[in-house]
Amino acid sequence: MRDDLAKNICRYRKEKGLTQEELAKKLGVTFQAVSKWETAQSLPDIALLPRLSQVFDISIDKLLGYASYDKPITIYEEEYKTPEYYWGVEPSKICLRILELLPPSSHLKLLDVGCGEGKDAVFFARNGYDVTAFDISDAGLEKTKRLAEQVGVQVKTFKADILDFRLDTHFDVIFSSGVFHYIKPQLRQDILSNYKQFTKPNGLHVFNVFVNKPFIAQAPEKEPTACNWTSGELFMYYHDWLIQECSEVIFDCNSSGIPHQHAMNKIIAQKYK
Known part of the structure; x- marks a missing residue:
């Protein structure tokens, strides 16, 4: 728990845009105390936990590292409860490119970040990858399992929030499509650094992100937790990797x-060994 609490204090402080000094002032402690909490050298007094959770606008459970979902996080939870597959079952076109660049001729581990209803995760499993997938939606994960069972493959699934989850095991491929707009700007460096750290040599990152353009109107869903990226922003995080492809497209959606x-x-992008 000590390590989880330390990481979470640091993470949620940064998410709120607070310095250690500013957080310390709100809590009536020294900034040295906050620094020790974030490096797990000491723990905050138990009486400070309610105040910390209030400042960060999260539950104490979440602060301590226990998943807590007391309200819907994705607008698609209800959509995923229908028998039909909201996004269909055909894989994204970008999946084929992964097969070309890093075919599973050996045991390759792939992580699908925000798998939705599982169409891409199942495609990768069918083609020989060892697939792990996570999402915040219970209904989406159930559909992922169902689709995998229908085609006779295994996909390891678990529930997690992209904002909270961090890798502690290595993968050959990390893939995500249509999810990264849920990552708040102040967390992008931390999350992508973690993904890069736990990618094996020659491994791939394959991502797409929605970007703001002044000539394109806001999407009708108006997702309350979404935050589009700036054009080209994603590419800057991979200046130290081999960029196999980078592109920008405008497409119609219904x-x-x-x-x-x-x-x-x-x-x-590929992690050059």
Whole structure:
């Protein structure tokens, strides 16, 4: 618990845009105390936990590292409860490129970040990858399991929030499509650094992100927790990797029943050994 609490104090402080000094002032402690909490040298007094959770606007359970989902986090939870697959079952086109660049001729571990209903995760499993996938939606994970069972493959699934989850085991491929707009700007460096750290030599990161364009109207879903990226922002995190592909596209979408457009950046980056 000590390590989880230390990481969470640091993470949620940064998410709120607070310095150690500013957090210390709100709590009536020294900034040295906050520094020791964040490096797990000491723990905050138990009486400070309610105040910390209030400052960070999270539950004490979440502060201590226990998953707590007391309200819907994704607008798609209800959509995923229907028998039909909201996003269909055909894999994203970018999945084929991964097969070309890093075919599973040996045992390759792949992580699907924010797998939704599992169409991409199941595709990778069918093609021989050892697939792990996570999402925040219970209904989405159930559909992922069901789709995997229907085609006779195994996908290891678990529930997690992309903002809280950090890797502690290595993967050959980390993949995510249409999810990174849920990562708040102040957490992007931390999360992508963690993903890069736990990627094996020659491993791939394959991501796409929605980007803001002044000539494209806001999507009709108006997701309260979404925050689009700036054009080119994603690419800067991979200046020290081999960038196999990077592109920007504008495409039509009808996911909400209302025709609209999105602008998206895509990157395929390889960890050069």
